[in-house]
Amino acid sequence: MHRQRLAVTVLLTATLTGGLVPAAAAHDAHRPDPVQRQLSLLVERDGVPGALAYDGKVTRTLGVADIESGRPMVGAQGRFRLASNTKAFTAAAVMRLVVDGRIRLDDRAGTYVPQLAHHTITVRQLLKQTSGLPEYSALADWSRPGTPEDYLALALKEQPVFEAGTDWGYSNTNYLVLGMVIDTASGVGFRTYIDRTVVHPLRLDDTYWPAPGEFTLRGPHARNYGVHPARPDAGRVDVTELPGYEFGASGGLVSTPEDLNAFWDGLFGGRLLPGWAVGLMTRDTTDVGGRDVYPPGSRYGYGVASIPLSCGGSYWGHGGDLPGDSVGGGRATGGRGTVTVYTTTWAAEGDSLRHLQGAVDAALCAKRR
Missing domain, CATH: 3.40.710.10 (DD-peptidase/beta-lactamase superfamily)
Structure with missing residues (x-):
């Protein structure tokens, strides 16, 4: 789930904690939800202000969308910057x-x-x-x-x-x-x-390119927190407003969990390209296991990467990071569905990365349990 930072010199050196709100997804109290557990680790242990996991049917959230107001974390229709998922x-x-x-x-x-x-x-x-x-x-x-x-x-x-x-x-x-x-x-x-x-072919109506000079996010969205690449001396700040147009073809799109899941389904389900073209994207690959954020067994193809699943098989996706958010997920092999996991601060190393990847793994492996 490789996600190169658009500002590679940015380091997050402090933690933010926000008041917790009930999760959007209910689960059996006698059988703890493994996805919710990973979100809890992100928020309660790693200091992520808000986290979300959307598997195409169920939306799980924890934390807050805004640490000042304490409003609940946004759901699957909340906008966020795709960063390198672009x-x-x-x-x-x-x-x-x-x-x-x-x-x-x-x-x-x-x-x-x-x-x-x-x-x-x-x-x-x-x-x-x-x-x-x-x-x-x-x-x-x-x-x-x-x-x-x-x-x-x-x-x-x-x-x-x-x-x-x-x-x-x-x-x-x-x-x-x-x-x-x-x-x-x-x-x-x-x-x-x-x-x-x-x-347009996939009807991703909530996905858009920011206009020149547009810094804000349109529609419902959570606030994002991190070190601003243009003002690193200010420390941890609200970095929701960024020059998204400048990130271009490598990281400029804005979308929602619903739209991103629909993209993965459309791409790997053959709605955009003939099978031979998708096959090239996923067969002509490089072993990147153990490099950067990739676990052993990962491979990088044409703008997509495969990550092994603990329950067998793998998922294909990409992932993205900015100072104020991290996004992971994709579509699992074997028809086990899609998932998008989103955090409202950078979570691309150490425990936070493991917990983000763990939430993706738990959601996709749940299809086999």
């Missing part, structure tokens, strides 16, 4: 261009992005995170807007992390470039193209 949408759109014969996986990215004209990096390597492009997000000045060309130029000033195709290294720059590839190949811009080929 990459799966971008990858699906790239594969639609491949299916339609408008690009090829082994085309050089420089065919579509002039800044890479002298590089051998291919579209496939961008999708698989094997390009060696340095991470741009740690170099960007998030206090002012920039263009994809600006951000790519920052990365290209650095030495490659490795020679293209020789290793694996997660970098938001890969999906920044894929957005530029979509711009050129589609002729309509990546946001419009992803809407036309992914968002």
